[in-house]
Amino acid sequence: MSLSGSLSNALSGLSAASRGAQIVSSNLANAMNENYGRRELSLVALGGDHHGGVRSAGVLRHVDPILLADRRSAGSTLEQAARKSESLDALANIVGTPEDAGSLNGHLRRLEAALAYAESDPGSEVRLSEVVRAGGELVDTFHTAQDGISKIRTRADAQIHASVKQLNSNLERIEQLNAEIVAASVNGRDTSGQMDRRQVLIDQVNALVPVREMPRAHGMVSLVTAKGMIVLGDRATTFEFAPSHTIMPHMTVDQGLLGTLKAGDVSFDMGSDRSPMAGGTLQGLFNTRDETSLRAQSQLDALAFEVADRFSDLAVDTTSLPGAPGLFTDSGARADSANQTGLAGRLQIHQSVDPAQGGQAWRVRSGLAAVTPGAPGNASLITQMLEAMTQRIAPVSGQFQASGALSDHAAALQSNVGTAAWAANQELSFASAHHEQLLQLQRMEGVDSDAELQRLLSIETNYAANAKVIQMIDDMLSTLMRIG
Amino acid sequence: MTFSSIGDLASTLMLSRSSAQARQSLARLSTELTTGVTADTRAVVRGDFSTLSDWEQSIQSAQAREKTLGEAFGRVQAKQTVLDGVGNAIGTLANTISLGTASRQKPAMDAVAASAKDVLGQTVAGVNVTIGGNTLFGGAATHLPALANADAIFTSAKAAVVGATTVSDVVHRLQTWMDDPVNGYSAQAYLGSTDDGPPVRLSASHATQPPGRGDDEAIRSTVQGLLLAAFSGEADLMVQPVAQQQLLDQASNKLRSAEGQLITLQASVGLAEGQIAQAKTKASSEISTAQQLRLSALGVDQFETASRLQNTELQLEKIYMLTARSARMSLAEYLR
Numbered sequence: 001m002s003l004s005g006s007l008s009n010a011l012s013g014l015s016a017a018s019r020g021a022q023i024v025s026s027n028l029a030n031a032m033n034e035n036y037g038r039r040e041l042s043l044v045a046l047g048g049d050h051h052g053g054v055r056s057a058g059v060l061r062h063v064d065p066i067l068l069a070d071r072r073s074a075g076s077t078l079e080q081a082a083r084k085s086e087s088l089d090a091l092a093n094i095v096g097t098p099e100d101a102g103s104l105n106g107h108l109r110r111l112e113a114a115l116a117y118a119e120s121d122p123g124s125e126v127r128l129s130e131v132v133r134a135g136g137e138l139v140d141t142f143h144t145a146q147d148g149i150s151k152i153r154t155r156a157d158a159q160i161h162a163s164v165k166q167l168n169s170n171l172e173r174i175e176q177l178n179a180e181i182v183a184a185s186v187n188g189r190d191t192s193g194q195m196d197r198r199q200v201l202i203d204q205v206n207a208l209v210p211v212r213e214m215p216r217a218h219g220m221v222s223l224v225t226a227k228g229m230i231v232l233g234d235r236a237t238t239f240e241f242a243p244s245h246t247i248m249p250h251m252t253v254d255q256g257l258l259g260t261l262k263a264g265d266v267s268f269d270m271g272s273d274r275s276p277m278a279g280g281t282l283q284g285l286f287n288t289r290d291e292t293s294l295r296a297q298s299q300l301d302a303l304a305f306e307v308a309d310r311f312s313d314l315a316v317d318t319t320s321l322p323g324a325p326g327l328f329t330d331s332g333a334r335a336d337s338a339n340q341t342g343l344a345g346r347l348q349i350h351q352s353v354d355p356a357q358g359g360q361a362w363r364v365r366s367g368l369a370a371v372t373p374g375a376p377g378n379a380s381l382i383t384q385m386l387e388a389m390t391q392r393i394a395p396v397s398g399q400f401q402a403s404g405a406l407s408d409h410a411a412a413l414q415s416n417v418g419t420a421a422w423a424a425n426q427e428l429s430f431a432s433a434h435h436e437q438l439l440q441l442q443r444m445e446g447v448d449s450d451a452e453l454q455r456l457l458s459i460e461t462n463y464a465a466n467a468k469v470i471q472m473i474d475d476m477l478s479t480l481m482r483i484g
Numbered sequence: 485m486t487f488s489s490i491g492d493l494a495s496t497l498m499l500s501r502s503s504a505q506a507r508q509s510l511a512r513l514s515t516e517l518t519t520g521v522t523a524d525t526r527a528v529v530r531g532d533f534s535t536l537s538d539w540e541q542s543i544q545s546a547q548a549r550e551k552t553l554g555e556a557f558g559r560v561q562a563k564q565t566v567l568d569g570v571g572n573a574i575g576t577l578a579n580t581i582s583l584g585t586a587s588r589q590k591p592a593m594d595a596v597a598a599s600a601k602d603v604l605g606q607t608v609a610g611v612n613v614t615i616g617g618n619t620l621f622g623g624a625a626t627h628l629p630a631l632a633n634a635d636a637i638f639t640s641a642k643a644a645v646v647g648a649t650t651v652s653d654v655v656h657r658l659q660t661w662m663d664d665p666v667n668g669y670s671a672q673a674y675l676g677s678t679d680d681g682p683p684v685r686l687s688a689s690h691a692t693q694p695p696g697r698g699d700d701e702a703i704r705s706t707v708q709g710l711l712l713a714a715f716s717g718e719a720d721l722m723v724q725p726v727a728q729q730q731l732l733d734q735a736s737n738k739l740r741s742a743e744g745q746l747i748t749l750q751a752s753v754g755l756a757e758g759q760i761a762q763a764k765t766k767a768s769s770e771i772s773t774a775q776q777l778r779l780s781a782l783g784v785d786q787f788e789t790a791s792r793l794q795n796t797e798l799q800l801e802k803i804y805m806l807t808a809r810s811a812r813m814s815l816a817e818y819l820r
Contacts, residue, residue, distance in 0.1 A: 031492050038491075097525055098537035105537055113548040119691075120552035122682050123618060123626050377618065377626035377681035383691060390688055411537030419531030440498065446491025453815040
């Protein structure tokens, strides 16, 4: 009968309206949630063997996949640029800037000034001790710088380890969610909540290594890296990484002394931009550990070698044999250009002038192996040391190009790190602006509380209308009933 | 119901980022206003520190050089004073000798001999001048006096000439003593070193050795002349007044030539003084040039910074106002 048909239509309208209200309430509750896909009710008119009415066909989850993919790709670029910029900023802090009196440059200048004062009055114990002290502090600065670089590398290594663990656990959870979504979708249940959670997890994986979603049947996804490797197909790939607890300057990946990223039998070369796992935080951290820090380390060692070399084989020092170490030694021995790695940490002031090691400051004037103090007005060795520091000669360590004084080589070290840090900062600000733009576009697709409230008003009216229809039909039926 | 909408989070993102940026600007501009130099050196030089390092290097090495040149100037001036004094003394003595020999009286010539001994004492004291505990005329041996004391010199020299019979013999024996490297002037009278003392650094690449050592010709001739004059009063050497007068004449000649040599020495010491003064001026101008260059590269204009600071403050106020207004502009407010 058409009256009961109208009743069932009105009831279907009521249930659609309440379903609509439920979705509006869910949207409003998640208005502040960044990872929420705005839901919308999809309604289908009933026809055929029904008398009309409406059925909710399901919940639509609004996500723009292209925008999402773009934003993710910008996001992983941002993460990689951020890791690079962070590490270069830290390295730039370690090597310092020229106007900083505590930097390598500052201590070289202090040593030069101490030598100049000692040259003017070579008999003064005070001035000679100041030379020894300035030399000692220069050596300490080298040690501190090397420690700083090793710490950066060790920290990067530990972060890689933590990131790989996170990657593995995220991939496993995405695999589980895939299974849940398929099961729910096949049975006709709403999968939006699980998809939201899966989107969050994929974003986290993307921060570590850039991935693209490949949609498959029933709401499943596969994850493929930007360079074409499948990390999640039917099963999640498990990655391995062996951490090193303390990293010394001579430990490099090439020598097999540091861990690399592996998946089963396959080992990934994280230094190459064509590697399947390139991009993202992981590559950024490997880059920090294996390239930028190592480059800074080798330049620091080269500067240490220049310092040690310039003070060696000074012709005026007749007490020392040729080949003997000069004022700065490699743990007591002569610094060798073939053994530069880690020299910055091994550099020492010659024990014969250091009072802390039983030496005498007057040997700065008289010669490193001198037995007696000699004439106190003889400044020839000090003059030669001063000239060795300020002479513009070609570097012997193989890292610096231009001829210059010791302070010029120190400035070259600071400039190398400084220009790299500045360039990395520029890249970071560009990547950050790009990512933010895409994030903004993505957010515009999110929940708009004004629109939801307007919708709620319409739903309220609609509900009232359907309820009125039921009331009217009820009156009509009662009227019919009263006819007998 | 499909109509276009804009997500809530989009506008909050933009406003929060703008306000964070404005506050960062504010902090940086405040620091720059108070210190007068840029807050981020690396950004100004774009990471290339070579010129900055050159300036710092110039400033510090020029400052050290200024101080050491000041010390050197003091030393060279002291030397000049001593040489002046010695020159005057022997000039006066030469005149006195002329008067003495003209009179041919033994007492007068004895008095001249005695005053020659005094002048020897003064000369030795002058040449042994120290500054800060360091002897100036001793070469590298700055811890020892340059010359032995006057009595020791006199005794050693007299031992060499005793037994001479004629005046020329005395002169000849004294000359031998002056030239003797083992038992003569170089060993018994001059106690300093033959190595050069501390140099004077005039520039980063150039250091000179100031002239004047106790074994220079000028000092030797002075001492030799004074010894000859003093010997003329020794009774066991000179018996006749004629011999005394002849010896005094020889002494006077030697002293006159020593005077000439001293003037030459003083000229070169004066040249060194001039060089040092010039180098000191050059060093201070180097310092001020480098400091000015550094300030022009890294400094910030106070007025410009102050006006930028004010603009940033206004911008921040506008952002706050927009944030407050847009929070009120939502349908929920009006449905209350």
